Amino acid sequence: MSSSSPRLPTSERGSPNRRFARPALAVLLAGTMLTGVAAGRFETGTAHAQGASALAAHPGAIQPQGPSQRLPDFSGLVKQVKPAVVSITSQLKADAVDDEGDGGGGGGQGGGGQQMPFPFPFPFQMPHGNPHRTVEARGSGFIISPDGYVVTNNHVVKGATSVSVTLDDGTVLPAKIVGRDPRTDLALLRVKPTGKLPFIQLGDSDDVEPGQWVIAVGNPYGLGGSVTAGIVSARGRDIGDGPYDSFLQIDAPINRGNSGGPLFTQDGKVVGVNTAILSPSGGSIGIGFAIPSDVVRSVIAQLQKTGHVTRGYLGVQAQAVTPQIAKGLNLPASLGTPPSGALVANVTSASPAEKAGIKPGDVITSINGEKIATPRDLAIKVADVSPDSDAKLTYLRDGNSQTVDVHVGNLGKDGSSPAGNDNGQPGNQGSIGVALAALTPELRQQLGVDDSVHGAVVHGVQPNSPADQAGIRPGDIITGVGSHLVSNPSDAVKAVRGALKQDQTVALRILRDGQDAFVAISPGTGGGSQAPGDDDGDGDSSQGNSQSG
Structure with a gap:
């Protein structure tokens, strides 16, 4: 299967349109006539100009000022940084590849509406007849050290049987994950060059502002060394891909194959890793997302040192503070300022938060002096704290501000799940491919269940996962695993892990639309008995309108 560049419709390729020729000419003529009138009445024009000047000088008038600037020329910068940008080729087993790809950060449905995990970055050359053959996927990356460390996206290399890196000069090197x-x-690769490689440095994404020029370099559709430019559209975007989403949004065109490539500022520093686009067509419409370099720096340093990432664990489930909740909790209010903070809905038993005295109803407002405005802020900030260290937590209780020291745990070791739902944001992902959340009063109201129902709510389902194949859907309530009842996400995760350790089929007891049923999930095959009401067993795995960059 070969790929080709789509041709623009005639109307978009600059063909003449006679309907607009006459009005445009009329405007030009009108402009000439007005100029003549102004020249013939110079004194009157001067008087009007003085009046306009006096109006502009009136207090409160907006007077934009700024130097006249030409559009920047990036050619010199590109020549310097391009040798450190690489193309990445991953070989994958054909039977392990889904038509839509695997997904990016693996956050499942994640609360992002149509903004879902993203497929692989390049249209696969799908083989026919032999499922054991390999297929090829391509992405981008960049070199961060002279001895061959390369940064890319996790979804570019996940599931690969082999990975190779193509340098700017065409040299192909085998890579180790x-x-x-x-x-x-994010993923870190290593190649072994014959000499020192050119490399680029990470900049400070916290210094990036909306409106700032940025340059993306990568391998879109296999066209290595492509350069596009645009501006930063926004910061801190949550696209529903995972609990730690805080993307830079950019309008520099990025497409499939740009995944893992660097995003530069004009000083030649990398401020982001291009990861995803939002698109109804699969191509760029000017809405792209890059992982901030500050996140990249922290994660890559840990991967380089230990091969994995550890994160802080607090042990709370939190929700946003609405004006109604703020009033009900007697929280201090500022005129015109919306309430902020992370409202603790549940505290995990024996967790660092419980040991520190945190209770449901507390509103966490800062950690180590850094403001917490939303539950997502809490998840990100707690994850950044080194495990087994102390942190200072500020919270509101009964309208009064209090501070407490908390000994932060290790997420994945002490935490109830591997994806951080106990750090303030639902989104833990089990190995069967589900993300779980606690049954909060708000969720009970949405799902129409009372306090007599106990269990864990399916917050998201990873596309093509065993749970997805079995027909598990977001909104299902897991009330038991096998013969064991579960009362919260922690219980569910432990029970599922216990079954998986014994290589058993996982029998989930779920509650859907008021009906109880058992669903069998076979982790080895990705399938099992289907959930009730799901005729084809594919669950809710729609990819929406998001695509990989």
């Missing part, structure tokens, strides 16, 4: 972090969709 040093480590991957699905939660941030």
Whole structure:
């Protein structure tokens, strides 16, 4: 299967349109006539100009000022940084590849509406007849050290049987996967060059502002060394890909194959890793997302040192503070300022938060002096704290601000799940491919269940996972695993892990639309008995309108 560049419709390729020729000419003529009138009445024009000047000088008038600037020329910068940008080729087993790809950060449905995990970055050359053959996927990356460390996206290399890196000069080197972090969709590779390689440095994404020029370099559709430019559209975007989403949004065109490539500022520093686009067509429409370099720096340093990432664990489930909740909790209010903070809905038993005295109803407002405005802020900030270290937590209780020291645990070791739902944001992902959340009062109201129902809510389902194949859907309530009842996500995760350790089929007891049923999930095959009401067993695995960059 070969790929070709789509041709633009005639109307978009600059063909003449006679309907607009006459009005445009009329405007030009009108402009000439007005100029003549102004020249014939110079004194009157001067008087009007003085009046306009006096109006502009009136207090409160907006007077934009700024130097006249030409559009920047990036050619010199590109020549310097391009040798450190590489193309990455991953070989994957054909039977392990889904038509839509695997997904990026693996956050499942994640609360992002149509913005779902992203497929692989390049249209596969799918083989026919032999499922054991391999297929090829391509992405981008960049060199961060002279001895051959390369940064890319996790979804570019996940599931690969072999990976190779093509340098800017065409040299192809085999690559080893040093480590991957699905939660941030980052991966670190290592090649062994014959000499020192050109490399680029990470910049400070916290200094990036909307409106700033950025340049993306990568391998879109296999066209290595492609350069596009645009501006930063926004910061801190949550696209529902995982609990730690805080993307830079850019309008520099990026497409399939740009995944893992660097995003530069004009000083030649990398401020982001191009990861995803939002698109109804699969091509760029000017809405792209890059992982901030500050996140990249922290994750890659850990992958380089240990091959995996550890994160802080607090042990709370939190929700946003609405004006109604703020009023009900008697929280301090500022005129015109919406309430902020992370409202603790549940505290995990024996967790660092419980040991520190945190209770449901507390509103966490800062950690180590850094403001917490939303539950997502809490998840990100807690994850950044080194495990087994102390942190200072500030919270509101009964309208009064209090501070407490908390000994932060190790997520994945002490935490109830590997994806951080106990750090303030639902989104833990089990090995059967589900993300679980606690049954909060709000969720009970949405799902129409009372306090007599106990269990864990399916917050998201990873596309093509065993749970997806079995027909598990977001909104299902897991009330038991096998013969064991579960009352919260922690219980569910432990029970599922216990079954998986014994290589058993996982029998989930679920509650859907008021009906109880058992669903059998076979992790080895990705399938099992289907959930009730799901005729084809594919669950809710729609990819929406998001595509990989």
